Amino acid sequence: MSSVPEGDLARRAASGDQEAFAEIVRLHQQAVFNVAYRYFGNVKDAEDAAQDAFVRAYQFFDRFDVNRPLAPWLKRITVNVCLNIINADKPTASLDDDLPPPKDPKPGPEAQTATRQRERRMRAEIVGLPPRYRAVIELRHFQELSYTEIASALKRSQSDIKSDLFRARKLLAERLIDLKHETSD
Numbered sequence: 263m264s265s266v267p268e269g270d271l272a273r274r275a276a277s278g279d280q281e282a283f284a285e286i287v288r289l290h291q292q293a294v295f296n297v298a299y300r301y302f303g304n305v306k307d308a309e310d311a312a313q314d315a316f317v318r319a320y321q322f323f324d325r326f327d328v329n330r331p332l333a334p335w336l337k338r339i340t341v342n343v344c345l346n347i348i349n350a351d352k353p354t355a356s357l358d359d360d361l362p363p364p365k366d367p368k369p370g371p372e373a374q375t376a377t378r379q380r381e382r383r384m385r386a387e388i389v390g391l392p393p394r395y396r397a398v399i400e401l402r403h404f405q406e407l408s409y410t411e412i413a414s415a416l417k418r419s420q421s422d423i424k425s426d427l428f429r430a431r432k433l434l435a436e437r438l439i440d441l442k443h444e445t446s447d
Contacts, residue, residue: 266282266285268286268289268331268332269328269329270282271285271286271289272286272326272328272332273328275323276323276324276326276328283320283323286332287316290332290333290336291312291316293333293336293337294312294315294316294336294337294340295308295309295312296404297312297337297340297341297344297400297404297405298311298312298315298340298343298344300385300388300400300404301341301344301345301348301389301396301400302344302389303385303386303388303389307347311340311343311344311347312340314343314347315336315339315340315343316336318339318342318343319335319336319339334407334411334415337405338415341397341400341401341415341416345393345397348393348396349393383438384438387434387437387438388400388434390437391430391433391434394426395426395429395430395433396430397416398412398416398423398426398427398430399427399430399431399434401415401416402427409423409424
């Protein structure tokens with residue numbers, strides 16, 4: 263963790279200090295990558311999108327309000343980059359590429375395999391959602407933004423956000439109904 267307060271780094275980066283911006287990248291690269299990974303489901307495309315997001319942040323850093331936190335701004339840029347890539351119909355690699363290992367090493371091999379399969383299936387279904395639904399799922403459930411923050415990030419009304427979130431959840435539930443039956447057996 264950097265010993266320089268984030269606000270000071272932001273002020274220095276906004277004035278063109280490349281070392282300050284490099285420190286910001288170091289501090290936030292994992293969070294930005296995680297946002298992109300949830301959109302694409304593979305490491306290569308997530309890394310490309312994260313890099314594009316930081317390039318865009320660097321280009322527009324002079325417009326950033328240095329009195330605000332950096333993380334939401336960087337995540338918003340990342341979401342926009344991901345949506346632009348998706349809307350351009352850029353092909354993505356298979357979801358089977360570079361999957362992270364399960365987080366809890368305590369379960370036995372069968373439980374680990376079942377958990378990995380469920381997580382893979384969930385990621386695949388989220389990636390398969392229309393971009394508009396995928397965005398609200400990502401921002402609400404993975405980035406834990408409020409409805410107001412999501413509406414602001416996506417430049418849409420809160421009622422549209424709530425409606426899309428309801429539809430996205432319903433669609434995911436329909437697509438994942440068989441997983442519910444597997445876990446209750």
